[in-house]
Amino acid sequence: MPLEKPIGPEAILEKKKKYIMPCLAHFYKEPRQFVKGEMQYLYDSEGRKYLDCFAGVSVINCGHCNPEINARVVEQVQSLQHVCNIYLTENFVNLAEKLxxxxxxxxxxxFFCSTGTEANEGALLLASIYTGRDEFIALRNGLHGRTKLTMSLTGIQMWRTDPHPCGGIHFAPNAYCYRCPLGKKFPECDYACADAVEDLIKTATSGRPAALIAEAIQGNAGIITPPRGYFKRVKEILESHDALLIIDEVQTGFARTGKMFAIENFDVVPDIMSMAKALGNGAPISAFTASAKIADTYTKPGASTLGGNPVSSMAGIGVLDYIKEHNLMENARERGQQLCDGLAELQKKHPIIGDIRGLGLMRGAEFVHADKSPAAEELDRVLEAMKDRGFIIGKNGVARNVMAFQPPLVITAADIDNVLNNLEDVLTELGY
Incomplete structure (x- = not known):
């Protein structure tokens, strides 16, 4: 049976305005309706093809409609979709073993659930259960979810829509070297932003925080990437106060940074780790994980109706197998370096690119004016022009002035060259 003709972007916007809560915005002044995905490519309702450089915000690491993963998911859908994890099925324990x-x-x-928010909420709950404490530390400009607690731990004002946030939460400076919140320079600063966690514990908390939660790389903040020794110093401080380190890998996990998890780039083992997004390659699945010592304190009844259902768990198994069999970590490192080198060359010619940062295929290019103030409107014009040329690139940053490259990890060297060449043309045409 043939598919119905797509209704098109204008009709979608009309329905969106009528039926969807207005908190949900969209990219682009002239958005497109996407109707098909094929590995690193997207197609719109008019048949136009796009190189996807954002992967649904770090979700489609293994490529859109990956045939190897989808074949396993389809087979599972046709045999058993759901019984709830209070009954015994095999996929979720096999996935837990692989993790x-x-x-x-x-x-x-x-513990499996369905969204990154749920995973972070669960990680925070586990930290409280284990430590018997209820104060938390987060980093400025971090983003951890949309429930009351995770939103309260989010350090970006535009995402803190709850008018009555939770108490007992304290924010430490983030390791934003390009715009250091402490006005210092690395490496002369000697990780002053990490040392600020110690001061915060002594002056703003009871002295007994449960945990600090942080993204290994702050995605929505603008791909803020700490110096290599930052998390080691933070972990030492937390351990001296018997507090835990929770690492939020929702956006950074599953080969995105050239390691399976971004925190591995910093040679630190977290006490609890959350994950989501790329674990399902589009299927809704998330998880938080811990050592047996910590996890075994969670003994009161707990379940998630859809968490770790057979279909999503099979998608997760497929993702882990595909990453390994197709060397996606290596490709993320190589293509990420190619992208970084290319952006650095563009930066020499186009001073609007003020900073380039990130790891692997999680890269940010911050757009600034001559006085270093955020150039958000200019970035929007660049992204619109790149979209019209067939490239979907993300944006983030507190001021929404950071061009975000987080493509499917199956992207090729030719794809990277193509997007860089077109970006150079657009920057030149716009006079940036």
Whole structure:
């Protein structure tokens, strides 16, 4: 049976205005309706093809409609979709076993849910159960979810829409070297932003925080990438106060940074780790994981109706197998370096690119004016022009002035050259 003709972007916008809550915005002044995905490419309702450089915000790491993963998902859909995890099925324990093999250090036991927000909420709950404490530390400009607690721990004002946030939360400076919140320079600063966690514990908390939660790389903040020794210093400080380190890998996990998890780039093992997005390659699945010592304190009844259902779990198994079999970590490192080098060349010719940062295929280019103030409107014009040329690139940053490259990890060297060449043309045409 043939598919109905797509209704098109204008009709979608009309329905969106009538039926969808207005908190949900969209990219582009002239948005497109996407109707098909094929590995690193998207297609719109008019048949136009696009190179996807954002992967649904770090979700489609293994490519759109990946045939190897989808074949396994379809087979599962046709045999057993759901019974709830209070009954015995095999896929979710097999996926948990695989996660124990690829997560850092002694992280071993997992709880499955459906969204990154749920995973972070669960990680925070586990930290409170284990420590018997209820104060938390987060980093400025971090983003951890849309529930009351995770939104309260989010350090970006535009995402803190709850008019009555939770108490007992304290914010430490983030490691934003391009715009250091402490006005210092690295490496002369000697990780002053990490040392600020110690001061915060002593002056703003009871002295007994449960945990600090942080993204290994702050995605929505603008691909803020700490110096290599930052998390080691933070972990030492937390351990001296018997507090835990929770690492939010929702956006950075599953080969995105050239390692299976971004925190591995910093040689630190977190006490608890959350994950989502790319774990399902589009299927709704998330998880938080911890060492047996910590996880085994979670003994009161807990379940998630859809968490780790057979279909999503099969997608997760397929993702882990595909990453390994197709060397996606290596490709993320190589293509990420190619992208970074190319952006650095563009920066020499186009001073609107003020800073380039990130790891692997999670890269940000911050757009600034001559006085270093954010150039958000200029970035929007660049992204619109790139979209019209067939490239979907993200944006983030507190001022929405950071061009975000987070493509499917199956992207090729030719694809990177293509997007860089077109970006140079657009920057030149716009006089940036």
């Amino acid at each position: 124990a093999e690829v997560t850092p250090g002694d992280l071993q036991k997992t």
